[in-house]
Amino acid sequence: MCGIAALFAKTSATEAHLGALLADMLEPLAGRGPDSAGAAVFRDPVPGGSAKVSLLDADGQATDWAALGAEAVLSDRGDQAVLHVDDPDGMRWAAEHAPHLIALGAGTTMEVAKRRGRPDALIADMGLRGIRATHALGHTRMATESAVVTAGSHPFSTGDDLCLVHNGSLSNHNLWRARLRAHGIAFQSENDSEVAAGYLQWRLREGDDLVEALERGLSDLDGFYTFAVGTRDGFAVLRDPVACKPALLAETDDWVAMASEFRALAVLPGVEDAEVWEPGPGVVYAWTHAAVSA
Amino acid sequence: MSTLDAPSTVVTLDRVARTTRDVNAVLQAAADGHRFRIAGPAGEHALAAGLTARIDVEVDGHAGYYCAGMNQRASVRVRGNVGVGVAENMMSGRVEVAGDAGQSAAATAHGGLLVVRGSAAARCAISLKGADVVIAGSVGHASAFMAQKGRVLVLGDAGDGLGDSIYEARLYVRGDVAGLGADCVEKPMADDHRAEVGALLAEAGLTGVDASAIRRYGSARALYHWSTS
Numbered sequence: 001m002c003g004i005a006a007l008f009a010k011t012s013a014t015e016a017h018l019g020a021l022l023a024d025m026l027e028p029l030a031g032r033g034p035d036s037a038g039a040a041v042f043r044d045p046v047p048g049g050s051a052k053v054s055l056l057d058a059d060g061q062a063t064d065w066a067a068l069g070a071e072a073v074l075s076d077r078g079d080q081a082v083l084h085v086d087d088p089d090g091m092r093w094a095a096e097h098a099p100h101l102i103a104l105g106a107g108t109t110m111e112v113a114k115r116r117g118r119p120d121a122l123i124a125d126m127g128l129r130g131i132r133a134t135h136a137l138g139h140t141r142m143a144t145e146s147a148v149v150t151a152g153s154h155p156f157s158t159g160d161d162l163c164l165v166h167n168g169s170l171s172n173h174n175l176w177r178a179r180l181r182a183h184g185i186a187f188q189s190e191n192d193s194e195v196a197a198g199y200l201q202w203r204l205r206e207g208d209d210l211v212e213a214l215e216r217g218l219s220d221l222d223g224f225y226t227f228a229v230g231t232r233d234g235f236a237v238l239r240d241p242v243a244c245k246p247a248l249l250a251e252t253d254d255w256v257a258m259a260s261e262f263r264a265l266a267v268l269p270g271v272e273d274a275e276v277w278e279p280g281p282g283v284v285y286a287w288t289h290a291a292v293s294a
Numbered sequence: 295m296s297t298l299d300a301p302s303t304v305v306t307l308d309r310v311a312r313t314t315r316d317v318n319a320v321l322q323a324a325a326d327g328h329r330f331r332i333a334g335p336a337g338e339h340a341l342a343a344g345l346t347a348r349i350d351v352e353v354d355g356h357a358g359y360y361c362a363g364m365n366q367r368a369s370v371r372v373r374g375n376v377g378v379g380v381a382e383n384m385m386s387g388r389v390e391v392a393g394d395a396g397q398s399a400a401a402t403a404h405g406g407l408l409v410v411r412g413s414a415a416a417r418c419a420i421s422l423k424g425a426d427v428v429i430a431g432s433v434g435h436a437s438a439f440m441a442q443k444g445r446v447l448v449l450g451d452a453g454d455g456l457g458d459s460i461y462e463a464r465l466y467v468r469g470d471v472a473g474l475g476a477d478c479v480e481k482p483m484a485d486d487h488r489a490e491v492g493a494l495l496a497e498a499g500l501t502g503v504d505a506s507a508i509r510r511y512g513s514a515r516a517l518y519h520w521s522t523s
Contacts, residue, residue: 243415248377261377263338276356276393280434
């Protein structure tokens with residue numbers, strides 16, 4: 001099971017209420033993943049030379065976020081916060097300044113939030129309905145591969161504004177985790193999906209674009225999966241060549257959406273006139289804001 | 295009441311007032327000849343599943359998984375797309391989808407007719423047991439896997455592994471076949487096969503179709519017996 005919802009705005013009108021739309025999409029997916037929920041939103045880029053880092057205090061202690069030495073605390077949700085830091089590598093900053101905390105992701109635009117339980121708790125906690133964003137990914141998790149803890153919730157990011165949500169499971173993640181560590185990618189968990197995020201980050205650092213990285217992943221990542229991936233400017237979907245895990249894509253002049261089931265697309269404005277299709281097995285579908293506005 | 299002139303009852307599904315279970319209870323209790331329209335399906339699962347009477351149901355939008363599953367005698371039309379498993383295990387009757395179908399359409403269906411005006415995804419007619427399946431568009435990979443009985447007509451293309459381990463179902467494809475599965479082979483089209491295709495098209499209500507390029511596929515029957523060679 002597990003549910004995926006992703007929304008990519010093609011107009012500023014859609015950006016204005018993108019968080020509320022993603023919240024509407026996540027709620028019907030609670031049945032596919034009641035264990036935990038998470039979301040990544042892409043908004044409000046910080047200046048070059050700095051980064052946003054999303055942190056989790058897994059012990060649930062009342063962390064004094066302001067005391068960590070960041071430029072600013074952009075949001076404080078008790079056990080989680082988004083900080084603005086004066087280091088272009090937010091994950092490196094987190095490892096140096098907050099080694100006892102879990103870095104949920106970092107980049108110039110991406111913010112990650114996770115919460116155990118059904119998605120309504122996450123939606124309220126992060127104020128998702130009030131968020132303006134260019135694109136966002138969400139996930140409802142039915143845990144199969146690792147424990148039901150906040151840190152094991154999707155989306156997964158290893159930095160560089162890249163994050164991934166995954167329905168399925170990977171079988172060669174231990175091999176790739178070790179290989180990627182040798183390439184300097186740091187992991188926060190034993191989760192298989194985090195390895196896929198790290199793999200894509202590595203390939204982007206090596207010069208692949210998102211489509212090339214995902215196409216290479218078809219031969220390197222073994223297992224079954226539907227992936228939705230967000231980057232600073234882009235959004236992509238890939239299903240494994242056997243394509244057991246469900247996925248639907250829908251597109252209008254205003255947005256591109258991906259969800260595990262049509263119930264999550266039915267809430268979107270204009271869906272009755274959308275082009276709706278099932279992504280083919282082993283085919284990369286990708287959009288960038290640069291291409292949409294070109 | 296005859297099916298044609300009976301007024302249509304509109305059953306609105308809006309998650310607050312009526313659940314899928316309520317809607318299906320109304321449909322499952324109806325007598326032959328009644329007509330219904332399900333408004334606001336919103337991708338809900340198992341709509342119009344388990345029907346047994348000769349009723350006519352129109353689903354006014356997209357439906358989720360297992361739409362019209364286990365159908366007997368009823369006629370169900372969907373004015374949108376359907377998710378996984380439309381008309382799965384259908385016994386009789388007719389299910390027609392205006393848009394596309396998700397994977398495993400008509401899986402294990404024993405009888406009746408499924409018509410998809412768009413395309414069907416992977417595993418269409420998997421383990422087919424006697425139903426007729428007509429797809430105006432294309433079908434995905436592993437379609438007609440282990441199909442035992444019945445007919446599948448695809449006017450578009452078929453994905454890889456068509457008819458893998460097939461028994462005695464008969465497959466007709468007009469477009470390209472990406473690859474045949476184990477023990478599935480092309481077979482010659484004779485007059486009775488052309489007549490069979492014509493009858494399927496007529497039953498599906500597809501007119502003006504150029505059937506000249508349709509090719510037939512079926513079992514080589516080499517897997518029926520154990521061979522050590």
